[in-house]
Amino acid sequence: MRYRNIPSETIRRLPIYLRALHILKRQNKTTISSSGLSEIVAVNSWQVRKDFSYFGAFGKRGSGYDIDELAKQISKILKLHTRHRVALVGVGNLGSAVLAYPGFEPYGFDIVAAYDSDPKKIGKKIHGITVENISELRGLRKDKIDLALIAVPESAAQQIAEQLVKAGVKGILNFSPRHIQVPKRIKVFTIDIAMDLARLPFYIA
Amino acid sequence: MRYRNIPSETIRRLPIYLRALHILKRQNKTTISSSGLSEIVAVNSWQVRKDFSYFGAFGKRGSGYDIDELAKQISKILKLHTRHRVALVGVGNLGSAVLAYPGFEPYGFDIVAAYDSDPKKIGKKIHGITVENISELRGLRKDKIDLALIAVPESAAQQIAEQLVKAGVKGILNFSPRHIQVPKRIKVFTIDIAMDLARLPFYIA
DNA sequence: TTGTGTGAAAGTTTTCACAGCA
DNA sequence: TGCTGTGAAAACTTTCACACAA
Numbered sequence: 001m002r003y004r005n006i007p008s009e010t011i012r013r014l015p016i017y018l019r020a021l022h023i024l025k026r027q028n029k030t031t032i033s034s035s036g037l038s039e040i041v042a043v044n045s046w047q048v049r050k051d052f053s054y055f056g057a058f059g060k061r062g063s064g065y066d067i068d069e070l071a072k073q074i075s076k077i078l079k080l081h082t083r084h085r086v087a088l089v090g091v092g093n094l095g096s097a098v099l100a101y102p103g104f105e106p107y108g109f110d111i112v113a114a115y116d117s118d119p120k121k122i123g124k125k126i127h128g129i130t131v132e133n134i135s136e137l138r139g140l141r142k143d144k145i146d147l148a149l150i151a152v153p154e155s156a157a158q159q160i161a162e163q164l165v166k167a168g169v170k171g172i173l174n175f176s177p178r179h180i181q182v183p184k185r186i187k188v189f190t191i192d193i194a195m196d197l198a199r200l201p202f203y204i205a
Numbered sequence: 206m207r208y209r210n211i212p213s214e215t216i217r218r219l220p221i222y223l224r225a226l227h228i229l230k231r232q233n234k235t236t237i238s239s240s241g242l243s244e245i246v247a248v249n250s251w252q253v254r255k256d257f258s259y260f261g262a263f264g265k266r267g268s269g270y271d272i273d274e275l276a277k278q279i280s281k282i283l284k285l286h287t288r289h290r291v292a293l294v295g296v297g298n299l300g301s302a303v304l305a306y307p308g309f310e311p312y313g314f315d316i317v318a319a320y321d322s323d324p325k326k327i328g329k330k331i332h333g334i335t336v337e338n339i340s341e342l343r344g345l346r347k348d349k350i351d352l353a354l355i356a357v358p359e360s361a362a363q364q365i366a367e368q369l370v371k372a373g374v375k376g377i378l379n380f381s382p383r384h385i386q387v388p389k390r391i392k393v394f395t396i397d398i399a400m401d402l403a404r405l406p407f408y409i410a
Numbered sequence: 411t412t413g414t415g416t417g418a419a420a421g422t423t424t425t426c427a428c429a430g431c432a
Numbered sequence: 433t434g435c436t437g438t439g440a441a442a443a444c445t446t447t448c449a450c451a452c453a454a
């Protein structure tokens with residue numbers, strides 16, 4: 001198949017495989033089979049193999065996948081083989097938690113700038129980052145930051161997104177509970193934790 | 206069609222429609238067409254209509270949907286018409302932010318208990334909730350709590366999940382970066398914010 | 411008119427089954 | 433013998449086009 005018409009669901013699963021590979025590496029394992037991997041991530045083994053097959057043949061018949069090699073390949077596909085500089089906008093409860101979150105590091109993300117509009121926060125150092133005035137957002141461009149996290153109140157999210165686009169940001173992870181509109185070339189994922197909680201009751205007896 | 210073979214994607218979208226209806230209500234609107242709704246949520250108008258049609262005919266031809274009525278219907282489908290009592294396990298950076306998050310309220314969720322293992326936190330009041338010792342988890346059953354949020358470190362998540370299941374919890378929203386295994390009757394959604402950030406670079410030029 | 415509700419077609423994703431390499 | 437890689441079938445989801453009700 002090799003690199004055409006890749007299901008978006010496959011792309012969604014790739015980071016999950018990568019996360020599992022990190023865990024296996026920490027356990028000093030060196031190889032893993034598709035069925036071994038399938039147990040960790042709760043995806044069928046044929047689905048695992050199919051997902052990888054869209055990009056090439058990474059495994060060895062009879063023994064499985066080399067963990068380091070597979071992790072390298074997935075990182076490359078996801079463009080995580082180079083580190084990414086990320087900005088955070090909104091240093092409230094959620095924003096601060098995101099700043100402190102250690103889970104971004106293994107994927108090569110560095111939060112290098114944080115912005116807020118609250119004068120009490122501007123200039124303060126939070127989890128190692130000095131909070132800047134939100135009016136300085138345009139400075140992102142010269143800092144070569146192309147990803148941003150939005151953790152501002154719902155009412156400000158759309159406006160902030162537009163400023164981020166103007167400042168050259170190409171991808172946005174939006175934590176505010178609202179769909180934000182941006183030009184098609186910009187990619188946005190929205191995480192609304194209430195949305196996920198809201199569909200739990202449907203599934204419970 | 207009426208209530209059989211409902212796409213899980215439809216269920217995923219229902220809370221998004223509900224969120225949009227809340228916004229419209231705050232704007233004092235009383236009716237909305239499928240195309241009006243489609244603009245807010247970024248879903249095609251025929252998809253909106255199709256999604257509702259799985260459950261019945263809620264609209265009026267010529268004028269659209271009554272906002273209050275539609276919100277009531279969706280709430281009922283999602284079983285959000287009664288309020289839900291929710292427990293939080295893990296009151297670290299992320300857990301505290303979740304406790305402070307105002308976005309659960311409109312969907313009828315009340316976080317009524319919080320647990321941690323850190324003796325420095327136990328007994329303290331955080332965002333209005335007194336943190337209890339994690340060894341008291343079994344008390345959930347008599348408190349009629351059937352939903353839980355897990356915001357503990359990765360290494361503790363599986364064990365906490367098992368304790369929650371023993372305590373009678375039926376649905377779990379897991380913020381730890383690991384797939385957790387539970388009996389099939391229990392529903393788990395995992396939100397790993399690093400996973401979503403990790404697929405952004407793939408999509409940007 | 412305007413905008414819903416819905417079968418049928420098109421498109422996408424998962425599952426299967428097995429050939430074939432180490 | 434064990435496990436990968438992959439066409440083809442099955443299942444699922446979206447899109448279309450239009451009948452029909454207010």
